[in-house]
Amino acid sequence: MATIGASLPISGVLAQNAPAAAPAAKAPKLLEMEGKAKLAVLGDRPLVAETQAALMDDDVTPTAKLFVRNNGQVPEATRDPKAWKIKVDGEVNTPLEITLGDLMSRFPNVTYQLVLECGGNGRSFFEPEARGNQWTNGGAGCPQWTGVRLADVLKAAGLKSSAVFTGHYGADPTLAGETDKPTISRGMPIKKAMDEHTLIAFKLNGQDLPLIHGAPVRLIVPGWAGSLSTKWLTRIWVRDKEHDGPGMGGFSYRTPRKPIVPGSKGDEKDMAILESMPVRSVITFPADGTKLAAGTKKLDLRGNAWAGDWDIKTVDISIDAGKTWRSAKVNPPANKFAWQRFTASIDLPSSGYYEVWSRATDSNGVTQPFLATNWNPQGYGANPISRIRVLVES
Ligand SMILES: Nc1nc2c(c(=O)[nH]1)N[C@H]1C(S)=C(S)[C@@H](COP(=O)(O)O)O[C@H]1N2
Ligand SMILES: [Mo]
Numbered sequence: 001m002a003t004i005g006a007s008l009p010i011s012g013v014l015a016q017n018a019p020a021a022a023p024a025a026k027a028p029k030l031l032e033m034e035g036k037a038k039l040a041v042l043g044d045r046p047l048v049a050e051t052q053a054a055l056m057d058d059d060v061t062p063t064a065k066l067f068v069r070n071n072g073q074v075p076e077a078t079r080d081p082k083a084w085k086i087k088v089d090g091e092v093n094t095p096l097e098i099t100l101g102d103l104m105s106r107f108p109n110v111t112y113q114l115v116l117e118c119g120g121n122g123r124s125f126f127e128p129e130a131r132g133n134q135w136t137n138g139g140a141g142c143p144q145w146t147g148v149r150l151a152d153v154l155k156a157a158g159l160k161s162s163a164v165f166t167g168h169y170g171a172d173p174t175l176a177g178e179t180d181k182p183t184i185s186r187g188m189p190i191k192k193a194m195d196e197h198t199l200i201a202f203k204l205n206g207q208d209l210p211l212i213h214g215a216p217v218r219l220i221v222p223g224w225a226g227s228l229s230t231k232w233l234t235r236i237w238v239r240d241k242e243h244d245g246p247g248m249g250g251f252s253y254r255t256p257r258k259p260i261v262p263g264s265k266g267d268e269k270d271m272a273i274l275e276s277m278p279v280r281s282v283i284t285f286p287a288d289g290t291k292l293a294a295g296t297k298k299l300d301l302r303g304n305a306w307a308g309d310w311d312i313k314t315v316d317i318s319i320d321a322g323k324t325w326r327s328a329k330v331n332p333p334a335n336k337f338a339w340q341r342f343t344a345s346i347d348l349p350s351s352g353y354y355e356v357w358s359r360a361t362d363s364n365g366v367t368q369p370f371l372a373t374n375w376n377p378q379g380y381g382a383n384p385i386s387r388i389r390v391l392v393e394s
Helices: 012-017 100-106 150-157
Strands: 040-043 048-050 085-090 096-099 109-113 144-149 165-170 199-204 218-220 233-239 254-256 271-273 280-285 290-292 298-306 312-318 340-347 352-362 386-392
Touching (some): 085 100, 100 199, 144 150, 218 233, 280 352, 298 352, 340 352
Antiparallel strands (some): 109 144, 199 218, 312 352
16 A cells, blocks of 8 residues: 555645646646747647746746747738738717728837736646646746737727727637637626737848738737736727626636635636736746755856736745745836746755745735636636745755
8 A cells, every 4th residue: 555655745735836847747738839848738739838937037028938828829920921811890979990001001000028928827727626627837938029009999990989998800710710700709707808919910020020920910918817908809899798708708818706615516696707806926936846066055046936916025935835924026117017036045944855836926915826816617816826846966
């Protein structure tokens, strides 16, 4: 009979958010795609790949390292990007059908560094397992996006007083290959659509959008679930009520208004749309499992923290399971909705094994919990403290 000890996960109850590279964890399949780094593949059909923590060690996420999340197939590349048409209709005075070329020349072009984060980021930390792609913290990136403000386009169309919500459509076929129905179609309240950082984007890090990231044009709705940031954008429908496309109902992108029993079915009626993503920090250097030379007395670490609609106020580091905390230095964001880099130089009292924890607090005063909380069937909102393990050799 196996001993209890042998089956005990590291650090007992907290092992539910043990780093992905825990001894028992299988090595992930790595992405092989031109122009992309070897990201960890979470699914092939549709293609979903996350950025390993150690690959997130950048101020500005390089295009090669940006995670990929498709819900259907990748549409064919257009031969004439400038002729690509976007329709803006519904509760507007003057419906528009505008080519990408006209859009680029008619409205001011702006560039921001904006976090794009999958709504399910952190899902793997839920216990019991929630349905969906098992993201650790790598369903997020913060590259530079260039585009026009959605607000400018909506103003040009003239919002009617009945306008309350948007509904977004992209050109990607469903997994089954259908083109007559949307793969996913989410939408947001007009207030978020009118935020000056919500973009119709056509450049990523100064280059034309790659096909996999939505070429020739996509939405970027920073701080909220990535599913709002429609790739291969074809239409924005301005609605007089909450949008009801695929991805808007049931347990999709919704979290419980009152906590439910983990693993239970839940009740759709008690779910509310997930809006701002929660505060999160990721230690990006050193990599989990790093061995430090004997005699190492200091650990210089780096990471990123971000918090949906909010800024980061503080990041704290612990090497003793939260008994004591040290403040990290937190850089200001490049602009609103950019992630913030943190650095810390931590004294290591002796050789041996350490778990290094990072815990961010947002400008709203909300801190990352120790465990994924507010369990829900499709697993949104898991943002426990981030952890790496290091061994100082003796
Ligand atoms: N048309 C379309 N847009 C889409 C998706 C999709 O499947 N189809 N996936 C969404 C989701 S769930 C996320 S998290 C982001 C991912 O963007 P990326 O693949 O460029 O990282 O795109 C969003 N936009
Ligand atoms: Mo997503």
